[in-house]
Amino acid sequence: MSQKIVACEKSVEIGSPVVLWNAAGGLACPNRRGRSACTQHNSRLNNKPPEPAAEYSIADPTQAYDELKNSVYQLIIHYDVCYSSHHCHQIMTESTFKGSHFYLDLDGTLYQTCDLYWKTNTAPADDRKGNERAIHVEMANLSWEALQSESDWHKVASDQYRQRKDRWEFLLPDHWKKTLRTPNFRAYAARGYGQRGYFSRQINGKIVRMWDFTDDQYNALIRLSIGLNQLLPKIRLRVPYDSKKKRTPLDRIRNYSTFEGVLGHAHVQKGGIEGVSCKYDPGSAFNWPRLRRAFASEIKHPAFPR
Numbered sequence: 001m002s003q004k005i006v007a008c009e010k011s012v013e014i015g016s017p018v019v020l021w022n023a024a025g026g027l028a029c030p031n032r033r034g035r036s037a038c039t040q041h042n043s044r045l046n047n048k049p050p051e052p053a054a055e056y057s058i059a060d061p062t063q064a065y066d067e068l069k070n071s072v073y074q075l076i077i078h079y080d081v082c083y084s085s086h087h088c089h090q091i092m093t094e095s096t097f098k099g100s101h102f103y104l105d106l107d108g109t110l111y112q113t114c115d116l117y118w119k120t121n122t123a124p125a126d127d128r129k130g131n132e133r134a135i136h137v138e139m140a141n142l143s144w145e146a147l148q149s150e151s152d153w154h155k156v157a158s159d160q161y162r163q164r165k166d167r168w169e170f171l172l173p174d175h176w177k178k179t180l181r182t183p184n185f186r187a188y189a190a191r192g193y194g195q196r197g198y199f200s201r202q203i204n205g206k207i208v209r210m211w212d213f214t215d216d217q218y219n220a221l222i223r224l225s226i227g228l229n230q231l232l233p234k235i236r237l238r239v240p241y242d243s244k245k246k247r248t249p250l251d252r253i254r255n256y257s258t259f260e261g262v263l264g265h266a267h268v269q270k271g272g273i274e275g276v277s278c279k280y281d282p283g284s285a286f287n288w289p290r291l292r293r294a295f296a297s298e299i300k301h302p303a304f305p306r
């Protein structure tokens with residue numbers, strides 16, 4: 001199983017399974033574009049809907065890598081409001097503009113959908129320049145759509161998690177279960193909140209109720225962040241943190257456009273501007289302290305030489 005991620009045809013091993021877009025079972029981004037700070041492609045690709053695949057060539061990968069290293073400095077984390085990464089890919093494919101460099105499935109499998117040289121349209125951010133500086137990962141999680149009482153898009157007939165002893169299991173329909181790379185994988189929320197299981201906190205003005213991601217997803221996300229930091233060092237191993245309150249804020253941060261590191265969609269996009277909506281992901285259940293601890297430990301004792 002491949003464990004590498006790719007930028008400008010250069011790859012690094014991340015120590016966690018990755019299915020590349022051009023491998024068997026790969027999922028290719030349907031709506032890639034060019035980044036305006038990079039010059040090794042036809043600039044017609046920067047803001048146009050998808051062109052034929054042959055148009056997407058990188059003229060000089062070495063030059064392209066230098067440009068990419070200088071212009072990309074954020075990894076933005078999303079939940080996909082989908083049952084699984086294949087479901088997410090289906091939604092992206094039905095759209096004329098959506099895409100994400102990575103999908104992170106319930107079982108921890110990462111799908112890289114295109115070379116990171118390309119831009120995907122996932123988070124414009126409040127200055128509308130968010131996609132130029134970022135790499136995106138869509139983590140499989142239904143968010144509030146898992147709650148029967150709050151499901152609006154999927155209109156589920158019952159809550160999509162059930163308590164099994166002391167854990168909460170995601171009741172993934174067979175149709176999507178079959179698309180997971182790990183046969184018979186059972187998706188448990190990494191943590192439960194009290195008797196009700198789901199977390200509930202206010203983000204950018206809305207109460208977000210959702211169950212946690214899986215342990216496999218957190219482990220893969222940490223490996224992905226470390227790998228990205230090796231490939232694109234301006235993506236530093238840090239998350240937003242309020243040192244007075246001793247916690248990661250959940251709302252849009254002040255310095256969202258210059259922050260170098262790993263942050264959530266909600267940290268960069270509160271909306272209120274025409275064409276830019278308010279965002280809440282990766283949501284109330286996301287375990288920011290776990291990421292922060294893993295990054296601190298990697299900086300102190302690197303598992304991978306750099």
Ligand SMILES: [Zn+2]
Pocket residue numbers: 077078079122123265279281
């Ligand atoms: Zn998002």
